[in-house]
Amino acid sequence: MLLPGERIDQLFADDIQIIQSKEVFSFSIDAVLLANFPSFPKNGKIVDLCAGNGAVGLFASRKTKAQIIQIELQHRLADMGKRSIQLNQLAEQMTMFELGLKNATSVVKPDSVDLVLCNPPYFKELPTSQKNPNPHLAIARHEIHTTLTEVIDVSAKLLKTTGRLAMVHRPDRFLDILHAMESANIAPKRVRFVYPKVGKEANTLLIEGIKQGKKDGFRVLPPLFTYDEQNNYLPEMKAMLYGD
């Protein structure tokens, strides 16, 4: 079941096993944050875009009975994700498609999705960008094969009216995210900033928007801190990783 260099990691909080590989892709804490952010529909349809090795959708499976469709461009990552679905016996609830975002509507009906989850590449692709020489990691981190605008436009196409997009990203792209959401007629509704420690600037944000939602009522949720002064996970973070 495992290819060379792969290992099985466990997210204890959700009792999920994940196939990953240092050389190709490992999920980050951001995947855990995203899977704990939205209020999940009980049933219906969830799409996990830029799914990587499938971590976000796998964690989400513990929080909902909705069908979870995962879309990932990279063969090696999508393949790990498919095997993790089997490993966790989730084949009835989850499907991984190896597919570029442009072709998402070939497997998901437009205007049909209740919730899109997305942990996209964070970094703009600029001539000056320092990229990881490992192409798997470079593609996952940099906007090489997709952009923030495309991710949000595709989400808007897939979502039903009042369906929600939940995304994890970096604060320095916050204004870009707002612009792209508004252009796609997704109303930004809630943001939660994640600060590494008390007294530090935010390094991560979680944002939720509603397709064709009202433009008022924007809320800034309680802050989340990752570490205490001794670099130990704080209780909320610990609960997401190891359970209560």
Next chain:
Amino acid sequence: MLLPGERIDQLFADDIQIIQSKEVFSFSIDAVLLANFPSFPKNGKIVDLCAGNGAVGLFASRKTKAQIIQIELQHRLADMGKRSIQLNQLAEQMTMFELGLKNATSVVKPDSVDLVLCNPPYFKELPTSQKNPNPHLAIARHEIHTTLTEVIDVSAKLLKTTGRLAMVHRPDRFLDILHAMESANIAPKRVRFVYPKVGKEANTLLIEGIKQGKKDGFRVLPPLFTYDEQNNYLPEMKAMLYGD
């Protein structure tokens, strides 16, 4: 020096005395937050828009040698502000003008200001708005005589290139603020969210933008908490009010 109903309050942290009146206007904690937010120019020119009884500019006088020009529409408030300037012997540094925002350029040269401070009315003026029956308070709190867009457009006119606008407002107007800043060619650069307590949503935001600034590099500063679990001010807040 005092009219009926007026009293002199003191901000101990800055050793400033302020004439105010329950019936007309008293400064709020938001004025203190705003006066402690920007990095002040050492010299040059600062404008305090929607100055009320002058609290923000009076606190700011302790942090800079810049000239401080205050603009307030309401006669009773501007009059209290003028007397507070005298009371604190700040007439060489500060001037209060009783003036609507539309006429700000009649007393301040366009493209000449280093820093605009503004604690504007927070609430949209809607047919359904519940307003304070006291007109002084209603005008200070609701967008009756000015709007967010006008405040930001006037700021843009007054500021020199790379001059900064620092504003205090409510998180539910955050998207409106960003739109208005961008329309006025003020690049939002830094935001700080103020949360009443740990675990609560933000109820206040401080935002700084730069006229004709670059559009990248947006930062979310460390969060500020107002109260501890026993409703006592936390140290940072206490220092702003009572000094270190």
